Amino acid sequence: MSKLLIPAQRRERIQEYLTLHKIVRTVDLCEMLDASEATVRRDLEWLEQEGILEKTHGGAFLSQRMNIEPEYRQRAQSNPEQKRQIGAMAASLIETGDIVFINSGTTTTQVIHQIRDDPEISIFTNNFNAAHEMGEPGFHHFSIGGEYQPRSKSLAGRFAMENLKHVYANKAIIGVDGISLKYGCTVPSNGEAEVVRQMIERTTGDIIIVADHSKWGVVSNFQIATIDEVDVLITDEAIDKAAFKLLEAHSVKIKIAKAN
Missing domain, CATH: 3.40.50.1360 (Rossmann fold)
Known part of the structure; x- marks a missing residue:
């Protein structure tokens, strides 16, 4: 069952979803992960601290880094x-x-x-x-x-x-x-x-x-x-x-x- 996922697994799935869709609602993550809103919020906060996403009201979107100036x-x-x-x-x-x-x-x-x-x-x-x-x-x-x-x-x-x-x-x-x-x-x-x-x-x-x-x-x-x-x-x-x-x-x- 998805509710048995450990934090690292939940966060990996969130990253995979954002890589594909760029943006996600908290309510959709709760359903996808079979996790509470409080749990999902903690995961989003952790991923935001890692620079992977940016939280918004009711969800998050993928944060993409550009470290090298393109030609x-x-x-x-x-x-x-x-x-x-x-x-x-x-x-x-x-x-x-x-x-x-x-x-x-x-x-x-x-x-x-x-x-x-x-x-x-x-x-x-x-x-x-x-x-x-x-x-x-x-x-x-x-x-x-x-x-x-x-x-x-x-x-x-x-x-x-x-x-x-x-x-x-x-x-x-x-x-x-x-x-x-x-x-x-x-x-x-x-x-x-x-x-x-x-x-x-x-x-x-x-x-x-x-x-x-x-x-x-x-x-x-x-x-x-x-x-x-x-x-x-x-x-x-x-x-x-x-x-x-x-x-x-x-x-x-x-x-x-x-x-x-």
Whole structure:
């Protein structure tokens, strides 16, 4: 009988279920394991302490670690159409007269490519790849400078940080490698994290996160913002419905980018 399972066996089954389904309700675990709610809660607490999952009200979801920064080319091959759609929606939020911070990444490259021609728009970015690909922009484009980071095709370091001290933006559009209720928005590189945190500190308006559905539940090495610091999340239609509700409960406005 499943009620004879020892704690290690119950926890293994919980991990197996989460690996397959990504999210689970406590009530379903109670039935699956033939265990009391108190027992299941203790198992979830233990697994959360191990960094395997994050507890939510009434359940838990899988916590996925990203310890090594992927190569830019590798990241670009992941969900390219969703990133294009997200980029288009984010670009549409940029208005005449805006000064916008945009960081590095494959999704934010899509944002920059789709900004309309408007000489009254100013973009400040450490996204070296977008600058390299875009040609002659129809808006004011400012590279913040800094040391080139080949793995992410970005700019970071002391020069980038110093240049940001002279600018205030009214919007920030930020790409992340992970977004999690407990750990917030995270990236794998400390250099990128330092730049983005300064962008956020010097933004007077909305902090807009652009992230496809695969970033939900992923936790990387360096936090750039808590969930409560995020104003808007632009994502795609495959975002988990439970994630949608959890983020809305933290006053995050969610925009779903759809195919044209």
